[in-house]
Amino acid sequence: MDSIDLIVLLSAGICFCFFLVFHVVALRIFKDFPAPPSIVGALLAGLALNVVLTFFYPGELKDSLTILQLLFALFVSETIYFFLVFHYIAFVFGMNEASIRVRLLFEVGSSPVGITGDRILQRYNAKQIFTARLARLISAGHFKFDGSRYEVKSPVLLLQLKLINFFKGLLGIRKEV
Amino acid sequence: MIYFVLAFFCFAFFILAHALLYRIKIIQFETWKLILLFILIGLFYLFVVFRLVSSDFEFRLPWSSFVCYILFSVWYLGELTTVQYSSPSMKILRALMSKPDRKITADQVSLLFTDEELIFDRLKDLVLNGHIIEEGGQYRILPRGRLIMSLFNAYRALLGRKLGG
Numbered sequence: 001m002d003s004i005d006l007i008v009l010l011s012a013g014i015c016f017c018f019f020l021v022f023h024v025v026a027l028r029i030f031k032d033f034p035a036p037p038s039i040v041g042a043l044l045a046g047l048a049l050n051v052v053l054t055f056f057y058p059g060e061l062k063d064s065l066t067i068l069q070l071l072f073a074l075f076v077s078e079t080i081y082f083f084l085v086f087h088y089i090a091f092v093f094g095m096n097e098a099s100i101r102v103r104l105l106f107e108v109g110s111s112p113v114g115i116t117g118d119r120i121l122q123r124y125n126a127k128q129i130f131t132a133r134l135a136r137l138i139s140a141g142h143f144k145f146d147g148s149r150y151e152v153k154s155p156v157l158l159l160q161l162k163l164i165n166f167f168k169g170l171l172g173i174r175k176e177v
Numbered sequence: 178m179i180y181f182v183l184a185f186f187c188f189a190f191f192i193l194a195h196a197l198l199y200r201i202k203i204i205q206f207e208t209w210k211l212i213l214l215f216i217l218i219g220l221f222y223l224f225v226v227f228r229l230v231s232s233d234f235e236f237r238l239p240w241s242s243f244v245c246y247i248l249f250s251v252w253y254l255g256e257l258t259t260v261q262y263s264s265p266s267m268k269i270l271r272a273l274m275s276k277p278d279r280k281i282t283a284d285q286v287s288l289l290f291t292d293e294e295l296i297f298d299r300l301k302d303l304v305l306n307g308h309i310i311e312e313g314g315q316y317r318i319l320p321r322g323r324l325i326m327s328l329f330n331a332y333r334a335l336l337g338r339k340l341g342g
Contacts, residue, residue, distance in 0.1 A: 008241040028337045035338075076181060076241050083248035090255055096329055096341050100265075101299050103342025105308060105318065108300075109326045114315030117297065124342065126290040132342070133265050134286065142266075149280040150273065157270050160259070164267065167260050170196045 004065065008073050011053040012080035019046040019085055034139035035097070043085055050074070050081050098136065100129060180226060180242035187222045188249040191215060195253075206261050215250050222246055265290065 019042045026038035054074045065073070095102060107120050134150060137143040137157075144153040152158060168174070194214060198204040204211060226239045259267065268289055273281040300316060303309045308322030318326065333340075 005238050005240050008238060009244060012241075012244075024336055031337045072178060072181075073238065073241075076238055076245065080241065080244055080248060083245075083252065087248065087251055087255070092332070096332055096336075096338065098341055100295060100342055101303060101308075102325070102329055103340065104296070104299055104303060105322050105326045106329075106340060106342075108303075108309050108316045109318040109323055111317075114312070114317040116314055117300070117316070120300075120316070121292055121296060124296070126292045126295045127287065129265060129295050129342065130269070130286050130290050131283075133269065134283065137266060137269070146280075149282050150269075150286070151280045152270070152273065157266065158274075161267065161270055161274070163256060164259050167256055170192070171199045171260070172196075173260065 004069075004073055007054065007057050008077040009080070011050055011057075012077045012084065014053060015046040015050045015077075015081045016084040016088075018049055019043060019081075020088075022046070035093075036140045039089065039093070043082075046081060046085065047078060050078055098133075180237065180239045181245065183222060183225060184242035184246040185249070187218050187246050188253070191218045191250055192253055194218070206257060211254060211257070215254075219243070219246060219250075265295070 022045050023039055023042035026042055027035060030038050051074060054077055055070065103124060104120070107124050108115055111119075134143065134145075137150075138145055141154050142152070142157045143150045191214065195204060195211065198214070204214060222243060226243075263271070269281070269286055272285065272289055273279060300309070300311075303322065304311055304316075306321075307319060308325065309316050309318050311317075
C-alpha cells in the first residue's frame with residue numbers, strides 16, 4: 001500500500017475513533033440537553049483533526065506531494081471519515097434513539113413471564129411514538145412549531161424525501177408525493 | 178484522482194445495475210443478492226486498478242478509493258431501506274408537504290398513525306425474525322432478541338441515554 005493511501009485511511013480511522021470518544025464524553029456531560037449539538041460538535045472536531053493529521057503528518061512524504069495532491073488526499077480522507085460517522089449515526093446511534101422494534105424488544109424483554117399486547121400499549125403506543133418523533137424533529141432543527149402547527153425548518157429532510165422519490169423513480173416504484 | 182473517479186463510477190454502476198435488475202425482477206430488495214452485486218462490482222474495481230491502471234502514478238489512492246466505494250454503496254443500501262419502508266418521520270413529512278400551506282397540526286399527525294401499524298405490525302416482524310415469540314396472547318423474548326437487547330442496553334449505559342423509540 002502506498003504511503004499516502006495509508007495516511008488517508010489511517011487519518012480517517014483515527015478521526016472516527018476520536019469522534020466516538022468525543023461524542024460519548026459530550027453526551028454524558030450534556031445528558032440533559034438534546035443530542036444533536038453534541039453529535040455535530042464531535043463531527044466537526046473530527047473533521048478538524050483530520051486536517052491536522054493529513055497536513056502535519058510526521059514524515060517526508062508530504063514534501064514530495066503538491067498542495068493540490070495533499071488537498072485531494074484530505075478530501076478523500078474527510079469523505080471516508082464523514083461516511084463512517086454518517087453510517088454510525090444511521091445504523092447504531094439512530095437505531096438506539098428511534099427504532100420502534102428495539103423499544104418493543106425492551107418492553108417484551110422486561111417482563112420475564114411474558115406480556116400481552118394490551119399491556120404493551122399501556123406502556124408504549126402510537127401516540128407516544130408520534131409525540132416523541134415530533135419533539136425529536138424539533139430538537140434536531142428539522143421542524144419548527146408555531147404553537148399550533150408544525151412546518152419544515154431545515155432542507156435536510158426534504159432532501160431525503162427527494163432522494164427517496166428519486167430512487168423510487170429509478171427503480172420504477174410509484175411515488176407517494 | 179483516477180482511482181476515486183473509478184470508485185465513484187463503480188458506485189454509480191452498482192445503482193444503475195440494481196435499477197435495471199430490479200425492473201426485470203431479478204434483484205428486488207433481497208439482501209444477499211444486493212451484497213453479491215456489490216461484491217462483483219468491487220472485484221471489478223480491484224481488477225481494473227491492479228491489472229489495467231499503470232502503477233507509474235506517483236499519487237496513488239487505490240485502497241482509500243475502494244473504501245469510498247464500500248461506504249457509498251452502504252449508503253445506497255441504507256437508502257433502499259427507506260425506499261422500502263416509510264419511517265414515521267417521512268410519513269409526517271409527506272403529510273405536511275401535501276397540505277397547501279405546508280403546515281400540519283398534532284391532531285392531523287395523530288391520524289396518520291395507528292397502534293396496529295406501529296406496534297402490532299412490528300411485533301409480527303419481531304416474531305417472524307425469531308426475536309420474540311407469541312403464545313396464548315403473551316409475547317416473550319427469545320435468546321436472539323435478548324442478545325440485541327443486552328447490546329443496546331450496554332450501549333445506552335455507555336452513552337448515558339434514556340430508552341428511545
